[in-house]
Amino acid sequence: MVWNRKIAYINLTTGKVKTKEISKSLRKQFLGGRGLNMYHLYHNLKAGIDPLGPENLLLIGSGLLTGIPALGAGRCDIAAKSPLTGAVGDSNIGGFFAPELRFAGFDHLMITGKAEKPSYVWINDGEVSIHDATHLWGKDTFETQDQIRSDHNDEQIKSLVIGKAGENLVRYANVRTGMKNAAGRTGMGCVMGSKNLKAVATRGTMDVEFAYPDKLLDYCSEMNNQITSSRWARAQSKWGTLIIYSNTNTTGLIRTRNFQLNLLEDGENLEPEVMDEYTIGMSGCYGCSVHCRHRYVLKEGPYAPIFGEGPEYTSLGAFGTMVDCKKMETILIGNHLVNKYGIDTLEVGGIIAWIMELNEKGLLSEKMTDGLNLEWGNEEVVFELIKRISMREGDLGNILADGFLPAIAKIGKESEYYAMQIKGMSNLHSDERPTPSLALGIATSTRGADHLRSRPAIDLYGLPEELLEEIYGAPMSSDYTSYKGKSRMVWWQELLYAVTDSIGICKFQTVFCAVNAPKFEEFSKLIEYTSALKISKPELMEIGERIVTTERMFNNREGFSRKDDKLPERFFKEPTPLGLPIIKGKKIEKEKFNSLIDEYYSLHKWDNNGVPSEETLQRLGIENKQS
């Protein structure tokens, strides 16, 4: 049976490994990847546990479609209780690890306990073993991957690794693979560090079986042709996600100086074409026909030579607009450092921008600055803080390494107003004040401020309203500053992305970028050709509901509720100071925004406090587990 693939249970405390086939009923309820990870997290973790304790789980899962030659089907989902937020911890990573795991005979891993000494898990053609990683401890993420390949004398090994940030239990340490791919959000690298787990490495030469290979290959070819013939894909294959900057920085949708401005004046040197000077080619993840990743070389300067991949638009905000740095070299160096140390680019950029604004406002004591010149635009201090946070060096580095909420507690209540975070997690550098739909998404996301959980990016395109109604199933405004129908947009996208993360494909190749990109209908066909499971569009949407509601139940059990689905107060109090006429002067209207949250809960069939009703739980087959 092609859906009947394996999960390995790996106990780092005892060293024991068990394997089991994944049942068909679980597949039909949760698909794979994020969905199955959320099922395991909810059912196997007790409420209130310490995320850094041995009882936390680390779940690693490929998607149901992982391995097909289309749609970037190499995504891997990593989950645990988050040490950053205390809520659902979950992060998605591209590259080549997930397909290699499947070629080695496994779809999912559930890692429990804590190794006595630094260790790594090795998975090779159906066998799982735990190895000493003492010689890897202290190495950066590039060196670690190289060393594992060298130890096994096999250049084809793919590894998920942590760097110094993970070893030092920085609460937003990420998990890395390859030159650039990262499971950045919610601190999954910190969980690995807490388990003394330096890496999970895999190599596989086993066959992967598909239900209808001829139909699957034909349909994948059709999908790839559809993607590569689109204008957005051609643009991304030349400029990557940096292309977004041209739009957001000319209209006024980009956070600058933390949250003080909404575009970067004189920011021409961050335009995507500037990357041409450093780019030596483009690369992509497994199964991708777009290749949105720059391969770059920085030949001069104190950090040279640097060979790297990226940077994403996220890093452009983190080390550019948010800290008021205006050179592409700054972004490239920052990108290299976070990849080397293994720390979330978005979180570290957000927290540095916050500390710079606190310094400007006089809310940091001189002692607290640790002798650093925290002025806007000081790229050296940005690099220094990336290092100090990753290494937990000095008081400031150590405080910031714990994330926003503990840092607010130490620096003072007044600092909270300037922290652009939700549920303890930093927001992207996008400015959502003019866009109620995007604001609703970041407020309600189960893993904290987040643009990848439910963002209806196509709301920004002014598409015909009849087309929006056709996609989302109800009337809504095509004006992105309007509140009309936007709760439904967010709800629908949330279900789509939950399914996307569970079948293991790239969000960019769905209705994230373009209205005619693949969505539920195409997913149904691919699932059938891959696994013989017939799952209709309504059934896929219900699976999306099940995954999101399971996450909601997990969070509610940890004490989260409507009170946490909120925006930073600045969204309501400070209108956007710059931008084109439709954007300038915009802020979120609290009453209308609360109505959006009501509507969003209602679409999910949760009560006014964001608690799923018994009827909803029954319909979705979710057990009400309170402990």
Next chain:
Amino acid sequence: MMKGSIEILFHASFRQITKKRKIIEEISEECTFERILTRLVKKYGNDFHNVINSQTGKISNDILVMLNGKGIRDTDEKIKDKDVLIFSLPVGGG
């Protein structure tokens, strides 16, 4: 007849075609998007003609044209003095 001027910004592939980030165009009182587009076709060629979906007669859904920050689809949109028109592609959002 009153005259004015607008700013036209080019992003992504439109920047490659025009080899410019920004131009200023003079306009008359009764200017529409269609008139501006006709001028751009004359200046920069048929790539600008392809902005319009020939079946619907509207701006194609895989093109992003913003007027003062708002995405537009109709070619009869009125363009007035000091407007900002952006030719771009719908990419990402985060």
